[in-house]
Amino acid sequence: MNIYPLNIYQAKKRISQYVVRTPLIRAHALSDLCGAEIRCKLETMQPTGAFKLRGATNTILQLTEDQRTCGVVAVSTGNHGRGVAFAAREQNIHAVICLSGLVPENKVEAIKSLGADVRIIGNSQDEAEIEANRLTKEEGLIQISPFDHPDVIAGQGTIGLELLEDFPELNCVVVPLSGGGLIGGVALALKAASPKIHVVGVTMDKGPAMVLSLKAGKPVEVKEEESLADSLGGGIGLENHYTLKLVQDLVDETLLVSEEEIGQAIKYVFETQRIVLEGGAAVVTAALLAKKLEVQGKNVALIYSGNNIAEKKLRNVLEY
Numbered sequence: 001m002n003i004y005p006l007n008i009y010q011a012k013k014r015i016s017q018y019v020v021r022t023p024l025i026r027a028h029a030l031s032d033l034c035g036a037e038i039r040c041k042l043e044t045m046q047p048t049g050a051f052k053l054r055g056a057t058n059t060i061l062q063l064t065e066d067q068r069t070c071g072v073v074a075v076s077t078g079n080h081g082r083g084v085a086f087a088a089r090e091q092n093i094h095a096v097i098c099l100s101g102l103v104p105e106n107k108v109e110a111i112k113s114l115g116a117d118v119r120i121i122g123n124s125q126d127e128a129e130i131e132a133n134r135l136t137k138e139e140g141l142i143q144i145s146p147f148d149h150p151d152v153i154a155g156q157g158t159i160g161l162e163l164l165e166d167f168p169e170l171n172c173v174v175v176p177l178s179g180g181g182l183i184g185g186v187a188l189a190l191k192a193a194s195p196k197i198h199v200v201g202v203t204m205d206k207g208p209a210m211v212l213s214l215k216a217g218k219p220v221e222v223k224e225e226e227s228l229a230d231s232l233g234g235g236i237g238l239e240n241h242y243t244l245k246l247v248q249d250l251v252d253e254t255l256l257v258s259e260e261e262i263g264q265a266i267k268y269v270f271e272t273q274r275i276v277l278e279g280g281a282a283v284v285t286a287a288l289l290a291k292k293l294e295v296q297g298k299n300v301a302l303i304y305s306g307n308n309i310a311e312k313k314l315r316n317v318l319e320y
Contacts, residue, residue, distance in 0.1 A: 003150040003242065005192035008157035008185060011058045015155060018057045018090065020046050022159075024166045024301065029272040034288055035296040039167055041159060041303045044275065048110075050231070050306030051156060052083035052146070055181060058155030059144050060087045068093050073141040075099075075129045077178075077231050078107030079280075079306050080146035085116035096135060098128040104230060106310040124224040125234030147181030148236070148243050157185025163301050164193050172300045174284040174293065177201030177254060178232040180210055180243030182305065187250035198252050200293060202283040204229040205256040209236050213244055214254065228262045228279030228313070231306060255293060257286040263317045265289055266309070270318060278309035 022042045031038045043051035060072065071094035074084040081097035088095035095116040099108060101123045112118050121131045136143045145152055159182070163170055173190060175183040187199045203211060206229075207222040219240045224233050236244060247254075257265075262279045265286035269277050277285075284302040287293045 003153050003188065005188060007150060007154040008161060008189050011151070011154040012158040012161050014061055015054060015057045015158065018061075018087070019053050021162060022046065024163065027273060027302070030285065030288065036298045036300050038295070038300045038302060040273070041163060041301055042275070043159065043303060043305050044277065044281070044307035048079070048082045048086050049308045050079035050083065051159060051182060051303070052079040053086060054158055055152035055155030056080065056083035056144060057087040059149065059151040060084070060091055060093065062151055063093070063142060067142045070140045070142055071095065072144050073098065073132045073135045074144045074146065075125055075132045076103070076146055077125060077233050078103050079231050079308060081111045081116070082107065082114065082308070084144055085111050085114035088116070089114050096141060098132040100124050100128045100224070102224060102226060102230065102233065104310045104313070107308055110308070126221070147179030148240055150242065153181050153185040153188070153242060153246070155185070156182045157189045159303065160186040160189025164190065167299065167301055169299045170197060170301050172198040172200065172295060172298045173303070174200045174202060174287060174300065175303045176232060176280050176283050176305045177203040177210055178280070179234070179236050180247045182303070183251055184243045184246035186303070188246060191250050199250060200287070201247065201251050201254045202257060202287045203232050203254070204262060204279070204283060205258055207233060208256055209234065210244070210247060211254050211256065214248065219244060228259055228266070228317070229283055231278060231280035231308070232283070255287045257283050257290060257292065261286040261290045263320060266314070266317045267320065275304065276307045276309065276314065277304055278306050281305040281307065
């Protein structure tokens with residue numbers, strides 16, 4: 001199964017009544033600071049607080065009746081699980097979400113509140129995946145990948161189509177980078193329209209699985225560590241079929257940011273825009289504030305991918 005720009009256009013039509021077409025707003029202070037026209041895509045305004053609802057919804061809407069009866073299972077660092085749980089509830093489908101012990105409690109509780117069966121297994125996404133694979137094999141649940149599936153990638157890519165509609169002069173996009181479903185879909189949509197659009201992926205410097213896999217030329221295992229950018233944790237799957245190649249082919253640049261830089265970015269966005277970001281979303285602003293990306297004179301879109309940060313963690317960052 002391959003993925004093409006057409007799949008993204010089809011996904012946009014399919015999910016339009018189930019997800020929010022999120023606004024694109026100007027970051028006035030950041031634009032002045034960087035000497036660029038910078039706009040922010042507010043995926044924070046999805047009902048689940050993150051972009052993951054797009055890919056989950058696109059996938060669930062294409063299940064057969066037999067598959068819907070079986071139910072679905074997902075492995076997640078939090079936001080994908082919440083998206084799957086929400087989309088499954090909307091379609092009256094049973095959902096099991098497998099999480100590791102590193103997933104913040106606020107995300108665990110949010111998933112439970114949507115009626116999903118939550119399983120906490122081990123201390124890494126890879127360990128949680130073992131249980132999801134068992135449920136798929138032994139109980140027949142349909143597994144929905146957090147990133148490495150064409151329907152998930154196409155769903156996330158609808159963000160790229162909205163960017164093209166709202167910001168046609170766009171020539172640079174900065175995207176949080178984890179398993180590659182978001183940046184892969186967005187890059188596919190944008191590059192199909194204009195190959196000259198510069199696509200940048202940003203992730204934390206603690207266990208950056210995709211960046212290390214790009215350097216190795218193949219998927220590599222990483223040690224999952226606690227981070228402000230917890231939603232970007234975990235590996236890309238040693239049997240990765242889609243996202244590594246998409247990132248290799250379509251992403252122009254990848255950058256790493258530190259925990260301190262992520263914290264500063266969360267605080268900066270809150271103070272200048274009154275927007276709450278989780279660490280995994282703040283990495284895009286962190287790269288600009290740390291001057292790791294030169295954007296002077298460019299028309300830049302930042303994808304604010306989610307706002308699901310624990311209240312205590314947010315308070316600590318803002319008081320730092």
